[in-house]
Amino acid sequence: MKTLVRFALPFLLSGLLQMAYSAVDVYFIGKYASAASVSGVYQGVMINAVVTGLFLGISSGGTILLGQCVGAKNDREAALATGNIITISLIAAVITAAVLLLGGRGIISLMRVPAEATGEAWNYLFVCTCGAFFIMGYNVVGAILRSLGDSRAPFFFILIASVINVVLDYLFVGVMGLKAKGAAAATVTAQGVSFLLSVFYIWRKGLPFKFSVRDMRPQKSTVLGILKLGIPISLQSTLNNFSFMIVGTIINTMGVYVSAATSVVGTITGICMMIPMSISSSISAITAQNIGAQKPERAVRTLKYGILLCLLFAVPFVIAVTFWPESIVRILNRDANVVTESVRYLYPYSWDCLFVCFVFCFNGFFNGCGKTLFAMLQEGLSAFLVRIPASYLFKVLIADATIFHVGIGTPLASLASAVACIIYFRAGFTNEKLKRIDLVSL
8 A cells, every 4th residue: 555655646746737738728728718718728739638648558558567667677578668658759750640630630520529619629730730749748757757656756747737737727718819829829839848847858868768769660579579469458548438428429419518518528528537547557567567477466455446446535525526516617617518417427427437436446456467458348339338328329319318328338338347356366367266366478
């Protein structure tokens, strides 16, 4: 527990600060612009998350491989893993920018974004796409540091970026009136500064193993190891985000105020979910190192403590939403119509915050063990067999359905995922089976 808390706390604070990006954007857009701008920003964020997550997931596979190499004290393979993560990430940034620049408008059209919000969605997406290199580098460098056991440095870089983002949001959105374009420019600039600072930090401090530019040359065995772990993580992230895009498409047909409510609620629940997300990533890093060090029993204890910590935060959040939903929503938006729809949507999403405590922690454990394929399969199946069908059917079959009914599909999907994770864990990670977990071979 002590190790998990010490490692997860900076990770958690980093995650909360990262969520503050969205919260600050929504706050300033809601204060100085219209509901159409609020909706547009959120649609742009969702699209960017789907495409960027596709490639960041592959890099995440590399960080698991790196963690296992560090735990096994294999410096040579750790250096190769680091170098190839960087190379793959550079290629991914180029592909991400190309996909969004060429297909961004088409994706916005397919999502049935309300007509008054399409321009703002493209403005936000275009600016973020231009800064894809900084956004990708910002995330990857932080992940590498955490894989090496350093969760404090990324926290300070994100803290600096958050302060810059707040100042620039006020300047670009509040003073200059740039709306979605200004919010995106503030985010990209802040993350760019953070990325450059993190690179300088690594250059000055050095890595715990010998590393050179030659290690960035693609090595077949290393690349295959990264892809073996990373592709399922990538698909897991992409399928999950894509399913939310589809649900968002269903919601967008219900009007601009309902669409804007998804932005407000997404920001509120995102802050709460940052806790299990951060602990999940911590579990993944700690598990990878302990599997590498042949101490799987420590990984299991980390999983159990992680779930407990997540529930200690999630339960009070659900209670607060139950009794004071309108007060919580009004922190980010005071438009009466947006507040009404946000409160309706917040109820089912608060239930989801309980179920993801189990899902995220189990996925972190499975990924750290190298079992990324199962995490991808259960995430994808729950999204496309439960979340999307339930959201659509509740809207179609219930007379006078509201965003509340559409939102029920999300906690149902997480509940299904939690059950699948528990069954898989009980079947394959107890007693002698736990001792037979293999390292990812290079």
